[in-house]
Amino acid sequence: MPRLVSLHLALAATALLLTACGMEDAGARNTGADAAASQDGGMRTDDPGKDGVRITSLTLPTAAPSPTRSYSVSADRLTTGSASGISATYEVTNDSTESLTYSVVFTFKSGNGGAVTNRTETVRDVGPGKTVRGTVRAGELPPTAPRVTQVGVLEVTKVPASEAPAAPGMCPASGIRVSADEGDAAMGLRVVGLHLDNCGTRAYSVEGYPLLELLDDDLEPVDGVEILDGSGEITTGAGPDEQPRPVTLEPGESATAGLVWRNTTEFGTPVNVPYARVRAKEGAAPVTVTPHFDLGTTGKLGVGPWEKAERQ
Template identity: 75%
Template sequence: MTNRTETVRDVGAGETVRGTVRAGRPTPGAPRVTQAEVLEVTKVPAGEAPAAPGTCPASGIRVGAGAGDAAMGLRVVGLRVENCGRQACTVEGYPLLELLDDDLGAVGGIRILDGSGGITAAAGPDREPRPVTLEPGGAATAELVRRNTTGSGTPVNVPYVRVRVKKGADPVTVTLHLDLGTTGELGVRPWVPAP
């Protein structure tokens, strides 16, 4: 079995939403699915939610979380920006981030570093920030790098990250669950063309 994530939009406080969970095609020999359980519910402001699949926000830029990787305490997760509009646009430098707690309040005491060199050399060399022009349908990615090292102090977990593609852009809040341990640092790599 695998976990499935589904976004339900515009649910007010205290409201209930009913729906159908579709498990998809089972692998041969897998037991029949007879029930589903909600493991976690997260929330973001409706105006900052990532665009629904198949839709394009008025800005023409869709922002979301990319794939993640974790090994030996080193964690890397991607951000992805797609030009779903009709005009070319350019992103440059580093995504602008705000780290948020469960109540969407600011998480303090974390240094956001340009690049990952201060975190690890194992993630490969940092690239110099360069302008990335996104034609319609084009995409770029940026990686967030951290160590889940726990020493003295209280480990910090950051469930949400408010992302701006560049200064002045509308914010999008993504659910990333960054487990920062007690390092107090998060490395951010620059936007690069998506493979």
């Protein structure tokens, strides 16, 4: 009798194990339907995208599909101190009628949705109606980094391809390169530097202030913001306003000009301006930069004059 009971228990345990295995396989199949392997070996995603940019697959070392989200993949903790091996493929689709250059911030996230690392990719000259594909890599991660399981599109900016800042190391046909730095912020005061580099073969002269046109998300002009010569009406912390003077840049020389504003919010609707179309001087080719002016309700932006920068 005890042998019979033992036999029944063994058979029951076997059946239970087989049932559990079958349930696990079904779960894996369901996950695979949502995040199937793509041609590049990553996991396809159903990411809806943002502003024409979407993730198409996520690749993790020793990755296995996660049943929680169809565009999440779990993996063992990664070896750090070198490239992590984490990457995502993406596609950029231009639905407008002109060629655009995109700057996209991708965020690699942990299982709880926290950002592990952000990476920015520039996708140039996407023609109207065209789709361009690429790969973004997470790169090296610190030893304390949590496990990456997700990736998303955090921010997209796009400018007319003909007005995009030149790629690093490249010189436009004009011989003049215009760009904006990431700026600085303290106690509600914002400062962004404009940079004018003579990368050509002939001298280039400017005098006075860079010319700015503020643009909204649709690259349309923004009304209601006063562009001031100098920063004295905004802050005295930057010192007295310098008077504009002629600046001649020999090949290899640069000039800078400061953009200054406050994000103070009082009565009214706060104004946020993502883009500025910049001309070094009257008649110069325009370059559209993305300083992301959070002007609050101040309605003012101060612009400093061009000043020759010291050689690095």
